[in-house]
Amino acid sequence: MFTRTMRRVAPAAAALGLGALVLTGCAGGGDPLDPGTGGDDAGTITIGNQAFPESELLAQIYGQYLEANGYEVAYEAGIGSRETFITALQDGSIDLIPDYAGNALIYANPDAEETSAEDVEAALPAALEPLGLAVTAAAPGEDSDALVVTREFASANGLETIGDLAPIAASVTLGANTEFEPRWRDGLAEVYGFEGWAFKAIDDYGGPGTLADLLADAIQVADIYTTTPSIAANDLVVLEDDLDLFAAQNIIPLLRADVLTPELEGLLDAVSAKITTEVLLELNAEMASDAKPSAASVAAGWLASVGLL
Amino acid sequence: MNFFVDAFAFILDPANWAGDAGIGARLARHLALTGVSVLLAAVVAVPLGLLIGHTGRGRAAVIGITGAARALPTFGVLILFVLLGIQFGQGLSEGPVIAVLVILAIPPLLAGAYAGVEAVDDVTVDAARAQGMTEWQLLTRVELPLALPLLAGGLRSATLQVVATATIAAYVAQGGLGRYFIEGIQTRDYVRAVIGAILVALLALLLDGILAVVQRLVTPRGVSRGATRTTGTTARRPSRSSGATRAPVTEG
């Protein structure tokens, strides 16, 4: 009796098992359960990116160039905030991530005072060393946090710089990612006297929800990054950071120190040198255009157009 | 395990309950979202379920639709509704969240309703008709009261699912206890996430306990809520859905 059941079960089990194997095989480019080998292989590198289009674009740009030069590249998309990806770098989940110089510095050294592009870049290596991290050369292109308001709100309240918000702070709600508040509330108070404002956490990196709330006046000020196409598209006003609270935010590859080799550095520098703010604006707009091309295809197109691929 | 100690310390400190971002406000918001969603779902699902159970028609179609609804990824549907709302000029609001939670709550309420009516012994139904009751009287005076235990069970399940899922409101800036998870993720603060988990779990268990009592109260005396073990000796005419008469096993 038992064997009769087994005779029926065996082929079915085999079929299921085979099906599972086929599926795993189909998972093709990398077993999803393999978290990556980290810095052990000189020729393998895992590049992470945050959950907004520009971050994915930059990861693809660096990644495709490295692939064309002999590296085996794996990608980890949609990682999350800096707190998460720093941990991911340190524990080997990823080896490299495109980051923004000023915010990287503040994270590594909360008391850092450097604000210009040159000073920030110079201060980074020393600040990052205790974390086991390193950087290569910064790109000329920048994408910064920015406090943004609608044109109507700006004219109605005579707003040009961040400091102009101070007198109306009590009636202002500011919308940004959750981590914005602990990071910047004190700084905004100290540098601009802007305090007593309400905060609304909208965790989409200055994306559609943030924009929609700004346009609907649910929030009056939003943190939208400077190269986001929606700023120009909606005639939004970027409040000037004339006292340099947000330090220079040049694109800079952030890596685990044990991954850095002179060869890798040379390759990364070659790419970074060509990334300007105009390039970022142009490529972001392309990704937001009607055809909605993928970050990978936009990156490939650009690398070819500047002769890197 | 330090996380748990720190998390409980946070929850037990009264200072953390006050204010817009305090436990109290988030809890209230969470309950409001849950309550509204379950209520709206019940308004749709219960009458429909009673009708299906009473007439015996449409069961297959409804099961098919609810099965398909269950296959919809909640997260995806939420994002879709939010983006559609944005493209129609809305800011972020609780509308998409409630819509998604209602979709989630309908299947268990529907199932509880029709299973409850189906579980009423055919003999009883025949007897009621023989006494001259109209269909409406049959439904409201006989089938509905007898269906209450299973209906309450469906309500209990729906509430549990919605309470656990209402955390998605935080993904789209609509507050609630899910805020603790988002904060935990964005600032890499484990304790924060554990606080949220504990609060949601406690709330769910509390609501489940209350509804279990309600379920017991609405069980008419003399009607068994069913046991988890049937001995094979059922009514002469086996009821159409013997499986569904068993009480939810959450009594544990």
Next chain:
Amino acid sequence: MSWLWANLDLVLRLTAEHAVLAGIPIVVGFAASLPLGWLASRSRVARGILLTAFNVVYTIPALALFVVLPGVLGTRILDPLNVVVALTLYAMAMMLRGAVDAFGSVSGDVLASATAQGFSGAGRFWTVQLPLAGPVLLANLRVVSVSTVSLLSVAALVGSGGLGYLFTNGYQRYFVDEIVIGIVFTVLLALVFDAILVLAGRVLLPWSRRRTATPRAVVEGRAA
């Protein structure tokens, strides 16, 4: 739909990832819930402890588990294993109640006659209880399968969400089409899994073609 053709390789790769990341918890969760469910159906004490414990697990929202598990398991934070373990726990929690019901539904008379025929405990389990409990187990497993496929999408918030990537990416780019495609493929995948389970049921349980009762899990699945 031109976007779909242009990005078919991406969508298919995500679907495969989704299948694996959801498939493993379904299989492991089911397998693990069998012995536990059987145990719980026999002993009141075991039932009490197991159901209460998994009730609690069941109420923990997925996102919380995804965040906390690396600390508990000692895995790296982006390790998909965190997601797989979390989903397995939910699958077990959903499946356990169904398993208890399933084993409990095997009539005492049948078990008694099996013992009378000389079946030992293990033999009785495999040749009598399991096949008889089969239809109810399968009905619950089908619901667990659908719920798990749906739940995985949430893990996109921690980088391992399979097709869930299309939701966050589509949202960031104001691209409704991409989100809809993500939903469609997730549902298709759930249907494929369901078809496989139904087929397995026909092969392994050919006597149970009759329509079965509303499975417990229909009333108590979860989605986030």
